[in-house]
Amino acid sequence: MNSFSLQNFGCRVNQAEAFDWAEEFQRRGLRLEPDAARSDLVVVNTCTLTGRADRDVRKFLAKVGRENPGARLIVTGCLVDRARVELEGIPHITLLSNADKANLTGLVLGPEASVHAALPVRFRARGLLKIQDGCDGRCTFCVIPSVRGRSRSVPPADAVGRLAELARQGFSEVVLTGIHLNSYGLDLRPESSLLGLLREMEERCGWMRLRLSSLDPRGLGRGLCEFLAGSSFVRPHFHLSLQHGSDRVLARMGRKSTAAEYRQVLNAVRRLSPEACLGADIITGFPGEFEEDFRATSDFLQGSPLNYFHVFSFSPRPGTAAAAWAGVDPAAAKRRTAHLRSLSAEKFAEFRRSFLGKTLEAVVIRKAGGRAELLTANYIKAYADAGNQAPGDAVRVTLDRVEERYVRGRIQE
Numbered sequence: 274m275n276s277f278s279l280q281n282f283g284c285r286v287n288q289a290e291a292f293d294w295a296e297e298f299q300r301r302g303l304r305l306e307p308d309a310a311r312s313d314l315v316v317v318n319t320c321t322l323t324g325r326a327d328r329d330v331r332k333f334l335a336k337v338g339r340e341n342p343g344a345r346l347i348v349t350g351c352l353v354d355r356a357r358v359e360l361e362g363i364p365h366i367t368l369l370s371n372a373d374k375a376n377l378t379g380l381v382l383g384p385e386a387s388v389h390a391a392l393p394v395r396f397r398a399r400g401l402l403k404i405q406d407g408c409d410g411r412c413t414f415c416v417i418p419s420v421r422g423r424s425r426s427v428p429p430a431d432a433v434g435r436l437a438e439l440a441r442q443g444f445s446e447v448v449l450t451g452i453h454l455n456s457y458g459l460d461l462r463p464e465s466s467l468l469g470l471l472r473e474m475e476e477r478c479g480w481m482r483l484r485l486s487s488l489d490p491r492g493l494g495r496g497l498c499e500f501l502a503g504s505s506f507v508r509p510h511f512h513l514s515l516q517h518g519s520d521r522v523l524a525r526m527g528r529k530s531t532a533a534e535y536r537q538v539l540n541a542v543r544r545l546s547p548e549a550c551l552g553a554d555i556i557t558g559f560p561g562e563f564e565e566d567f568r569a570t571s572d573f574l575q576g577s578p579l580n581y582f583h584v585f586s587f588s589p590r591p592g593t594a595a596a597a598w599a600g601v602d603p604a605a606a607k608r609r610t611a612h613l614r615s616l617s618a619e620k621f622a623e624f625r626r627s628f629l630g631k632t633l634e635a636v637v638i639r640k641a642g643g644r645a646e647l648l649t650a651n652y653i654k655a656y657a658d659a660g661n662q663a664p665g666d667a668v669r670v671t672l673d674r675v676e677e678r679y680v681r682g683r684i685q686e
Contacts, residue, residue, distance in 0.1 A: 274345065276304045278312035279396070282330050283320025285450040285486040287350060289401035290374055291318050297378040299393030310340040314381070319350035321416060323588035327352060334363060347381055349374060354420035355591070371406075371421055398638050398664035399484075400444035404432045404470065405451030412516075413527045414559065416590035417452060424456045429465050433473050436481070445667040446482045446508070446636045454485060455492025468497045475506040482634075482650070482667070484508040487554065490515060490538045491530050498538070502545030509549035510652040511542060515582075516556050518573030519566035526559065526595075532573050543578035550624065550652040551579045555613060558587040558606025560598035567609050574616060580624040584613040625653050625675050632671045632685060637662045645684065655682040 277298045279291045294316060295305060306312040315337055320326040330352050337346060348360060349369040357368055373380055407422040408415075427435075439447050451457060458465030474483065483506060490513045501507050513535075517523050520531045539551060555574070557567065574582060586606045589596035600606075628651075635647040635655065645659035647670055655670055656679045662668055674681040 274303065274313040276306040276312045277314040277316065278306045278309040280309060280315065280317045280333060282318065282326055282333075283322060283351070284452070285401065285448060286403055286406065286452055287318045287320065288397070289403035289448070289450040291316070292396050292401040293403075294377055295396035296393050298382075301378065301382055305394050305396065309337055309344070312341065312344055314347065315341065315344045316347045316349070316377070316381075319348060319352035321350075321352040321355045321420065321590070323585065323590075325588065327356070334360075334366075338364065345381075347377075349377065351417065351420040355416060395665065399636060400439040400442070400447035401450060402432070402435055402439065402447050403427070403450045405454060405457045408453040409456065410453065411527055413525065413594040414556065414587065414590065416593055419592055421452055424453055424460055426457050426459070426461050426465070428461065429458070429470050429473055432470060433477050436474050436478050440478045440481055444481070444665060446484060446665075448484045448486060450486040453489060454487070455489045467492075468500055471500060471504075471507065475504060479506050482506065482508055482636075484510060485512075487512045487514050489513070490535055491528075493538050493542070495541075498541050498545060502542055502549065508650045508652075509546050510552075510650070511549060512552040512554075513539075515553040517559065517562075517566075518555075518570035519562070520569075522559055522562050522566050522570075525561055526556075532569070536573070536577065539578050548628075548651055550581070552652070553579050553582045555582045555584045556587050557584060557609040557613060558601040558603075560587065560595055560600050562587075562601050562609075564605075571613065571616065574613065579620065581621040582613065582617045584610050584617065586610045622675060625672075625680050628653060628672050629675065629680075630672065632669050635668050635670045637664050637666045637668060639664050646679075647682065647684075653680055654678065655680040657682045657684045660684060660686065 279295055281287045281291050299305060309315045319330045337344060346366045347369060348366055350371065353360060353368050354370050360368055369377060369380060404427045407424045408418045409424045410418065436447060454467055457467040457470060488511060515535055516526055516528060518532045523530060542551060634650040638646045638648050640659050643659055644656050645662055647655040647657060649655060655672060657670055669685040670682040671685060672680045672682045
């Protein structure tokens, strides 16, 4: 076995796990192969957050079976923990649970596999660092606590040490991930916090830049908000798990928050960080969502300082309370989803236009055909003529023209 391929589905936490596996497999002598059809070993990190995620995983597994039937196929992640029996019939497959992930390379290659000291080829242009897993919440629609378990945090010394290692490897930006980042440290003894960890990381590696994955607005206290908005260490891009803008639906979701509380948090972050990009997750078609609930959500989003939102139609997940409730008419849910996605596109286009002519910090995501794809500090995807920059390099880019998916820019030498 000479080569391996990694295929991720779902959240940033899965991406961070695969990031670590890519390094470990390469240190054990395997070559990273981007194409699963040409790889000796294919590792699939699955998601089961929605029905579509389930279908995408199964479609990919069938494709690997057709195109590369001789590959050793390792399947892990949330779909395995939720529906192991359904996957066991697939030929040449090894199933590993979420609990096996910490030792996945050892389980796959064995404890005696050789270890190479040379730094591996980068799996991603930016580093990814998982500091927390699991969730103690009980939202009525979410299957994740049952497949990921209770909240568990990486000890601060280990997290800071890993960030320092990524700094030594030359990463200019690292994405900090967790299933429920806000609960970081609450399970540790002595107890810690996300704010405390960020301060330690800034003290040790303040020249780097961190980008945080999704945050729960219910855990954004004043101290954390002020740090996130006021520190150059953290990129000014904050994605929040709002889910809805109707108090009645939020209560049915088990969110234990109100739209007014969400608005207060969003306004506070915007006031502290005027140029930050603010995003949110929103669910439409939740069981019991009436038209007035949807209008309340649409009005909330329209009047909020949010710049974009990821909109999902409700997907019943087996074992959750909401899966047993009568659903919304599919045509109505589809219409509501389309409306909010259109609103999101309008708001994000307006946000990007507001930065034309300005020069922003950015990181090179990839290069191809003389073009560099960039991501600005505040989450604007841009492209520019490439020079001698490499993926992962920190640059400054002046934004010139808004296009459908990207903003045309010029890298400042």
